[in-house]
Amino acid sequence: EPEVTQTPSHQVTQMGQEVILRCVPISNHLYFYWYRQILGQKVEFLVSFYNNEISEKSEIFDDQFSVERPDGSNFTLKIRSTKLEDSAMYFCASSEGPRDRYYEQYFGPGTRLTVT
């Protein structure tokens, strides 16, 4: 069964460093998302991406964050200058679209980001 994959599974970085989290969405999906979950807290929406552009972003998704689909398969989240409070599990999700189908979002296994 097709699934969303993410790499790396765990990333440790120092404060101020740039990180890139990678995701390969399900191949026929058109809508892509990033969410994060700080330990012990709710899963929070960061950004949605469709047709090679951001379609919606949350307040969390400030200028330090960016997303890109550099080729036909990868979808990346970049954090330019990491802060301690960026430590979280980052989930990528994708959905098929259009209409009703794009609400069924399938999640990857996550990347645990630890900022020291």
Place this chain on the structure above:
Amino acid sequence: EDKVVQSPLSLVVHEGDTVTLNCSYEVTNFRSLLWYKQEKKAPTFLFMLTSSGIEKKSGRLSSILDKKELFSILNITATQTGDSAVYLCAVVNAGGTSYGKLTFGQGTILTVHP
């Protein structure tokens, strides 16, 4: 602001018991409600509910939505230890230019003892 509240926050049962998990929501431009099961890492999709009163069923799991009272329940019958997980409820706000942003509840931690 969209809001999703799940109850109970945690539940401990024995194998064979039946459990009911609750999810209430407040969302502008409601489109659908989704249930996920989260074990070690990724939330795994269970159900998507769009219409009131229509039960969705998959094996021992079933779910129903009440759009008038703004809640959903997830039932698990004949629980097994493998059902132990965090169960997440999320709603979709499809207003304006939204492309399916999910707003999650805090989850219900279900522990099933042998």
